[in-house]
Amino acid sequence: MNAEFVESALKAALETGRLGEARPVAAFVDIAGVGRTVRALRSAFPDHFLHAFAAKANPMKAALELVRDHGMACEVASPGELEQALKAGFDSGQIVYDEPAKTESILRRALELGININIDNFQEFDRLERLVGDGLPGAAVGFRLNPQVGMGAISAMSTATATSKFGVALE
Numbered sequence: 562m563n564a565e566f567v568e569s570a571l572k573a574a575l576e577t578g579r580l581g582e583a584r585p586v587a588a589f590v591d592i593a594g595v596g597r598t599v600r601a602l603r604s605a606f607p608d609h610f611l612h613a614f615a616a617k618a619n620p621m622k623a624a625l626e627l628v629r630d631h632g633m634a635c636e637v638a639s640p641g642e643l644e645q646a647l648k649a650g651f652d653s654g655q656i657v658y659d660e661p662a663k664t665e666s667i668l669r670r671a672l673e674l675g676i677n678i679n680i681d682n683f684q685e686f687d688r689l690e691r692l693v694g695d696g697l698p699g700a701a702v703g704f705r706l707n708p709q710v711g712m713g714a715i716s717a718m719s720t721a722t723a724t725s726k727f728g729v730a731l732e
Contacts (some may be wrong), residue, residue, distance in 0.1 A: 603632065620645050642654065654675060657676070
């Protein structure tokens with residue numbers, strides 16, 4: 562986004578009443594920029610890769626519809642994000658459930674809907690195995706790996722430590 566684009570968007574929002582005293586907050590998305598970014602991403606990988614937009618990055622329905630229309634899948638990390646992705650029109654096979662503490666009820670819902678599931682530990686795998694054994698349909702399952710490469714510059718943001726809740730440790 563360049564300054565000219567931002568100025569034009571703000572002017573249009575003010576003129577149409579989408580931004581003003583009664584509505585002091587607005588969100589702006591560079592639609593063309595999203596398209597360029599998605600095309601660049603998709604061209605960097607073979608067609609069989611599933612590229613997913615993290616719903617937490619922008620959970621607004623219109624934003625999710627935009628990335629869906631560009632052929633992206635949706636990565637969700639909570640029941641609310643899952644419902645938002647479904648409302649935005651993502652097919653269940655285009656949704657990846659990826660949360661570090663999935664309960665049995667969350668796993669059950671994901672299996673019932675046919676959603677892809679990334680698991681972070683062997684306890685989640687055991688829960689999935691039990692649910693499928695009880696008659697629920699299977700799903701595409703990914704194991705999130707923790708390479709345990711250590712802490713980054715910001716310790717609170719580090720996800721590859723030995724104590725991280727994210728992923729199955731490689732060691």
